[in-house]
Amino acid sequence: MTITESKFYELWLNNIQGIGGATSKLLISHLGSAEDVFKSSPTQLKKVSGIGEHTIHSIGISKKYLKKIDLEVQKIESANVRVLSYTDDEFPKRLKYQKDSPYLIYVKGKAKGLYAKKTIGIVGSRSANYYGKSVTNKLIEDLSKFKDIAVISGLAYGIDIQAHKSSLSNNVGTIGVMANGLNKVYPSMHKNTAIEMIKDDNSGLITENLMDAEPDGPKFPARNRIIAGLSDVIIVIQGKKKGGALITADIANSYHKEVFAVPGQVNDELAEGCNNLIKYQKARIYTSADDIIKMMNWDIQEKNNTQKTLFDTSDLSKDELSIVDLLKENEYHIEELAIQLQTPIPKLSGFLLQLELRGIIRLKPGNIYSLK
Known part of the structure; x- marks a missing residue:
């Protein structure tokens, strides 16, 4: 991807220390574009409700470090990565509706699954056993009858990587959301699967992080909110009492998404998280793909979405x-x-x-x- 001037300023805005997606979107909605933010004076910035002195100072300081963005642009272009901002038509609409969604994402591969009519987030324990992996395989196999569906997961050990592999083998698009930059696959042993995903038109890798960013603690929960945001429904397949999969489930609940969990034996450590989600009514019990299909009405033929104007518009401005x-x-x-x-x-x-x-x-x- 060739980075245009407007995209350069979007990268600049995205990399200002202390300014997240919500603030970036607030600035854009009031001022027009990232370039307009860059060119605005402190007086103009003060007029934006919710923008304080600290943010204005951060914007001013960041203007001195544009060479950092030049280097990032070189890495993006050499790796053939697309950069999509909140203002782009190609930015996934499911993410646009989340208040805490990233302002900008990096995309590797065609990743058509980002725009699938049906998306399911599959997450779970990194220590998944044969049972968890077999449940994952069966679920994706049963969902593969739908032509326009994609599986979203985090490329991690266990359930995540199994979801990606099963999707590829069943011709289902799959999107890997990474907690690091696209110049490195983490974990490294999943590199071959990541390459397969990039080659598949319906699959790909995405992240909100700089090209060379390393994975660290805070980046994983941040990654999980993107998985939840991109998914119409989340299923947790095996999970200990605490872990990233349960964080994803909590985030999905806060987004008012449907959450399912696979129950397990009461003395099974890998089932404790799922059992608790069901016990405390944070997830519906999962017994087969039909549970999800019926709850999401995926078994009902899609209605004609064409909207007709049934009201008088003659006196509208x-x-x-x-x-x-x-x-x-x-x-x-x-x-x-x-x-x-x-x-x-x-x-x-x-x-x-x-x-x-x-x-x-x-x-x-x-x-x-x-x-x-």
């Missing part, structure tokens, strides 16, 4: 019509609407309120808007 036309295509988070329409959120909120009062649009949980 130009701005209100633009909102309606955009929502005919899909539902959108308010920040994404602001970016798409290039309208500041305070002004946009007024138009949205009027359309909502008239019964033309509706506000869904998470500040997501859709036509009624």
Whole structure:
């Protein structure tokens, strides 16, 4: 991928110390683009609600270190990696709807599974035994009847790598979410599987980290939130009392995603985490792929998603019509609407309120808007 000037500034914004995805998206929604953020004065930045002196100072300091971004660009281009930001049409919509999602992701391979109609996150113990691996194989085999489905996991030992391998052998797209940069596969023994994933059109690797970033403690929970965000449903297949799989399940619950867990024997250490998820009603019990298929209505033929305008738009303003036309295509988070329409959120909120009062649009949980 050749990095354009606008993409350069997005990389710059993404790498400012102390500024995460939520702040980056807030700045973009108010100022227009990463380049506009770069060119804004401290006075202009202060006008953005929620942006304090520390953030403004961090932005100012970061302008002195653009050579660091030049080096990152060289690594990205030499590795044939794509960089997708929150403002790009190709950025996975499932991630756009999560408030704490990354502002920017790196993608290796075509990774068409990022846009699959159905996605399932499969996570579990790194010490998975034969039973856990066989459950993983059977689940993916049963789901392979769906043409447009993808498996999301973390390329880790145990259940994760088994999910990726089973997906490849069953012609199911699979996305590996990494807790390090794309210049290295971690664990290294999974490199061959990672290469297979990159070669498969429906599969690939993604991360939010710099190309040479090493994996460390904080990066793994951060990685898990991306797995949860990309997945329509999460299943935990074996898990000890504490571990990354349970963190992923908790995050998925906070995102209001469906979570399943495979039960196990009460004296089995590898089943303790799953049994507790079921016991405390943090997950539904899993007995076969049909449990997930029925809960997610994947067995019902997809309805025609074409939306028809059944309301009078003759007296709507130009701005209100633009909102309606955009929502005919899909539902959108308010920040994404602001970016798409290039309208500041305070002004946009007024138009949205009027359309909502008239019964033309509706506000869904998470500040997501859709036509009624």
